[in-house]
Amino acid sequence: MIRSLSSVHIACCRLEPCVSRPPFLSRILGSTRNYAKRAISRTNELKPVTFEIPSYTSVSDLSNMTSIKIEKLIRDLTKMGFTNVTHNYILSREYVELVLSSYNYKVEDQTSSLTPETVYEELRSSVNPKNLKKRPPIVTIMGHVDHGKTTILDYLRNSTIVSNEHGGITQHIGAFQVKTPISKRTITFLDTPGHAAFLKMRERGATITDIVILVISAEDSLMPQTLEALKHARNSGNQMVVAITKIDRFSNPKQREAAIEKVNLDMMNHEIPIERIGGDVQVVPISARTGENMELLEESIVLLSDVMDLKAxxxxxxxxxxxxxxxxxxxxxxxxxxxxxxxxxxxxxxxxxxxxxxxxxxxxxxxxxxxxxxxxxxxxxxxxxxxxxxxxxxxxxxxxNEATAKKYVAKRLAVIQTARESENVDRLNEQRATKALSKLKKVSESGEGLQNSENDPGVEENGPKKVNFIVKGDVSGSVEAIVESIASLGNEEVKCNIVTASVGVPNENDMKMARITGSKLLCFNLGPLPHEIVNNKDEIEVAQFNVIYKLIEDVTETLTDNLKPIYETKQVASAEIRDIFNFSVRKKTIKIAGCKVLSGQVSRNATVKIIRGADEKVVYDGTILSLKQGKEDASLVKKNNECGITFGDDFESYEPGDKIVVYEKVKVPRYL
CATH class of the missing domain: 2.40.30.10 (Translation factors)
Known part of the structure; x- marks a missing residue:
């Protein structure tokens, strides 16, 4: 609604100048500068700024500082491109400087060009060619789940990673430097997980590596995560070697050749420039279990790294x-x-x-x-x-030294704090404008605006129910992957809300936060937890997992349990009121409906509807208060038997011929 001071605008124009500005922001800034130029062109004399320009100021305060009438200031700001300007509308420093320029003030540009990403740029040293030395290649193994990525590393460094992993999948980035058995050359391997939940970890692996080994199983060919890994490798600009794994699964040579040929054709269909069609991507069929062609894969990596001439x-x-x-x-x-x-x-x-x-x-x-x-x-x-x-x-x-480190960390935190303030200013302006518009609607439409408020994107709504979780993991990469996987779970009724996410065993602060927010604790790869955490006195639910997709399933199930229940009505029996009997009990006359059960079984305390006439009008919807056969109380009366019934809420307005429908509400299973 208020577009002139959104956090995106402020970040682009004040905190993050390296980011391209959106078109609408450029229009505002452009119109503001043009307005300023026209004002300055009317006179060459610039007035000095005799007051300190704050980081943020309201329109009314700016009016007081400049002695410009607030009505004129609001009118001019609207001409510059600002929308929904009021007396308490907040302007950032850059906008204040532009406004002052339009009123012929001499303003020195003090806009900071620092962003959280560029604060530490001053610490970098320029490249000295004399210090450049040959370095080992950094190789990332990427591909689909269970296509044999870790098994390749096992062979190269004679380890047994696979047997130590939960669920048979790699769940951390592993970094290992090995000396290859044939060429005795050093290679650094990054083993990035293949599970879909570790998208960011795979992205990170592709951007800090030199060579990507794209692992493709001869049994499955290209799978979804294989294509995703291929996309990351292309975006990062890394060199690539394709390893077709699990060729030992084919005892028949013809079947093996056919499987390898299918993988080659699939790669060509996905425009992978393999050597077979004149490209530069080497393809090596291997078996890490038997060691077949592993020396050929090693030679391919060494040869490619020599061509790249890697130095640091x-x-x-x-x-x-x-x-x-x-x-x-x-x-x-x-x-x-x-x-x-x-x-x-x-x-x-x-x-x-x-x-x-x-x-x-x-x-x-x-x-x-x-x-x-x-x-x-x-x-x-x-x-x-x-x-x-x-x-x-x-x-x-x-x-x-530490003093320098503290100085730059403090500077970065200050930049981040300024960005947060910008976001707060944006929200404050939007809230104020929303309230003002809401009042106008109520006045102009005589209450109709309340009905239409749900279509107004600025009006706060209850929104989906937030189900709170606290994530605790063994390492930061796992925590990041879990948050990335579950943060978007939910629908228009329920939403996953991550209160906190951190590394380590749950502590007192985590338990206190869980108690206050009603959160469920999700613990990943933390091993046995302390007794006071698992059996806590506050009965906080603590769930432990070793495999990430089990955690995702549990969160999905928890969200599903929080969906609003939907019941459907199921008829279980019916009866007809044949006659009405009056009985005197303790000087009080009560009516009893004499009925015959037509179908099913009528039980005491059952939920019933009494339906009357051809139009099946419901005259009563409640419960059976008492059920008798003869003079005896009955808990159940079966089909074709007669009984006497009284109803709850002292309902006695039934008539002979009315139909009694016994029903129950059955909960309908719901899914996200």
Whole structure:
């Protein structure tokens, strides 16, 4: 509704100048600048700004500061392109500067060009060709679930990852540096999970790698996640090698050739430029279980990396850069993260910045848990010393010392806070405009506006019911993937609302938050939980999972249980009122309907309707109060038997010939 000060506008024009502005914002800014130029052209004399321009100010305050009548100011702002301007409409600093320019004030441009992503750019060092050294290739293995990605790594480094994984699927990014058995060359492998829930982790793997090995099963050919991995590989601009796996499943050579041929044809249909049609993508049929053609795959990677001539700046004098692959809280060592070094040399004592936290490196361990003295480009190591957990996928950069790190982290937090303030200003303007428009509707339409308010996008609605969850995972990558998977679950009635998501075993704050918000705790890969968490006195529901799709199924089931129940009416019996009898009990006369059961069984306390006439008018909808056969109370009367019935709510307005329909409400199963 109010488009001139949305968070997108402010981010584009004030906090994130590198992002292209939307057309409607360009029109506002363009019309404002044109208006300012016309005003300035009327006189060459510029007035000095004698007051401090705040980050945000209302129209009425700006009127007081400039001594411009508020009516004129509102009128001029409307001409500039602002909509729904009132006296309490809030303007950002950039808009205030443009408005002042239109009134012939001399304004110095103090707009900040910093964004959360560019705060640390000053710390980067320029490339020194003398420090460039050859580095190992970083290879990502991508593909569909259960197509044999991890089995390839098992063969290369003689490990048994598969047997240690829950559900037989890889659920963390694994980074391993191996020395290949044939060429004795070092290669860094990133094993990205193939499950659909780990989309962001696969995206991250494709953007920090040099070569992508696209794994395609000879049995299944191209599957949905295979095509998704192919898309990420293309978008990242990485070189690619295709490995056709599981060829050992075909004992008949002709069947094997036919399966490989089908994969080749499918790849050509999806425009993968394989060597067979003159492209540069190598295709290697392999079996990681038997080792068939594995040396050929290794040679293909080494050959491709030699052609790419991969180099990086190394040495202690080069500013270190890298990426966080995983981060987690360990009981014995505190905050730890797996970092992939892309530039410089990582040593103990170095100060690193990542996101909103920093680290003075206390220890460095390789993939085997052994302490190492340093890490060079293309090497993945685990480090400790973080003040807070960094985010998986965030970039790491070196700072000179802790004082510098604190300074830049504070600067980044200030930029983020400014962005949040912008969003708050946007919401405040929208709320005020909505209230004003709502009042106008009520006055002009004499109450009809209330009926139409649900069509107004600015009016608050109850919306779907929020079902709250708190996510706790073993590592940040898992937490991120879970949030990405369940955040969008729901429909117009119920919605998944993630209250908090963090790494580690649930603590007192998590339990307190769950109690206050009525949340369900979702714990992923945390092992046995403390007794006081599982059997907590507040009866907070705690669910534990080792496989992510089981967690997604549980959340879906919980949301389904919170859907508004729908019942359908099912007739179970019928009876007819044949006569009416009067009985005196304690000086009170009561009426009893003498009935005959026509179908089914009539039971005491059953729900009934009394229907009268050809038009089947319902004269009573309630319950049976008492049921008698002769003088005895009965709990059940079967078909073709006679009985006496009284009804609840003291209803006695029935007549002979009325039909009694006994029914029950059956809950209809509902699904998201």
């Amino acid at each position: 700046e190394s040495g202690p004098q080069t500013t270190l850069e890298g990426y966080i692959l995983e981060s987690e809280m360990k009981k014995t060592t505190g905050n730890v993260s797996t970092i992939l070094v892309t530039k410089g040399e990582l040593r103990k004592g170095k100060v690193l910045i990542c996101g909103n936290t920093y680290c003075k490196v206390r220890s460095i361990k390789n993939e085997n848990g052994q302490d190492v003295s340093k890490a060079t480009p293309a090497q993945a190591v685990e480090i400790t010393g973080w003040k807070d957990l960094p985010g998986a996928g965030d970039e790491v950069i070196e700072a000179k």
